[in-house]
Amino acid sequence: MRFDVVTIFPDYLRALDLSLVGRAVATGTLEVHVHDLRRWAHDRHRTVDGTPAGGGAGMVMRPDVWGKALDEVMGLDGTGSSTDGADPAPGRRVLVVPTPSGELFTQRTAEDLASAATITFACGRYEGIDARVAQHYRARGVEVRELSIGDYVLSGGEVAALVVIEAVARLVPGVLGNPDSVVEESHGADGLLEHPAYTRPLSWRGLEVDPVLVSGDHARVRRLRRDQSIARTAQRRPDLVAVLGASALDGADRAA
Numbered sequence: 001m002r003f004d005v006v007t008i009f010p011d012y013l014r015a016l017d018l019s020l021v022g023r024a025v026a027t028g029t030l031e032v033h034v035h036d037l038r039r040w041a042h043d044r045h046r047t048v049d050g051t052p053a054g055g056g057a058g059m060v061m062r063p064d065v066w067g068k069a070l071d072e073v074m075g076l077d078g079t080g081s082s083t084d085g086a087d088p089a090p091g092r093r094v095l096v097v098p099t100p101s102g103e104l105f106t107q108r109t110a111e112d113l114a115s116a117a118t119i120t121f122a123c124g125r126y127e128g129i130d131a132r133v134a135q136h137y138r139a140r141g142v143e144v145r146e147l148s149i150g151d152y153v154l155s156g157g158e159v160a161a162l163v164v165i166e167a168v169a170r171l172v173p174g175v176l177g178n179p180d181s182v183v184e185e186s187h188g189a190d191g192l193l194e195h196p197a198y199t200r201p202l203s204w205r206g207l208e209v210d211p212v213l214v215s216g217d218h219a220r221v222r223r224l225r226r227d228q229s230i231a232r233t234a235q236r237r238p239d240l241v242a243v244l245g246a247s248a249l250d251g252a253d254r255a256a
């Protein structure tokens with residue numbers, strides 16, 4: 001899978017050189033390209049924004065600059081090749097526009113995006129990107145996803161792009177060391193939060209690991225963890241419990 005990020009703060013994305021994504025890039029499982037939007041600004045001051053039509057606070061990013069950048073990065077400029085000399089990859093191509101007014105990004109969104117061949121991120125700053133940019137690429141048949149990572153406001157889309165890239169990348173086969181960690185985790189298919197985790201020492205500052213976890217009785221371990229998942233979800237995320245289907249609880253859960 002290939003990720004392209006267009007931003008006025010390329011250094012924000014240096015975190016992608018680290019950890020799991022960095023390793024996957026080094027081994028060729030993922031490609032990550034970060035582009036400085038100002039490269040496509042035409043004036044001497046490399047202006048990328050303007051005052052909002054209709055008035056108000058803040059600045060809005062110019063559609064003409066974004067149009068040139070995205071045409072080139074997505075390989076839509078008619079030259080048949082995208083930035084960095086690569087031919088546009090075949091397969092599903094998605095344009096993600098991080099914005100606090102987007103649809104909520106969830107694990108389901110990440111699972112969906114994991115089947116894309118190329119994801120391009122248009123990271124806006126200030127009050128956002130002129131709305132015609134998303135409209136234009138949709139009209140050209142591009143799959144455009146305006147995504148919010150939660151109900152709070154960030155200063156720009158860069159951190160949100162990092163969040164989406166990390167969540168999607170770890171679902172791409174070959175990126176995670178142990179593929180099992182994708183199935184047994186919070187926000188997995190069962191809709192429950194993950195149970196608490198423990199390691200040695202079994203006794204620490206007067207706190208003990210439940211002996212069931214070291215009993216070797218796998219059925220009891222499974223039961224304990226499931227009970228803890230349910231209790232934790234009920235306490236911390238009643239909104240998740242409310243949407244659990246009838247099949248989410250087993251006979252032993254109902255008895256408890």
Ligand code: 6GU
Nearest residue numbers: 098099149150152154160
């Ligand atoms: Cl995607 N962008 C910004 N600027 N703020 C956010 C966000 C995105 N998601 C939540 N808050």
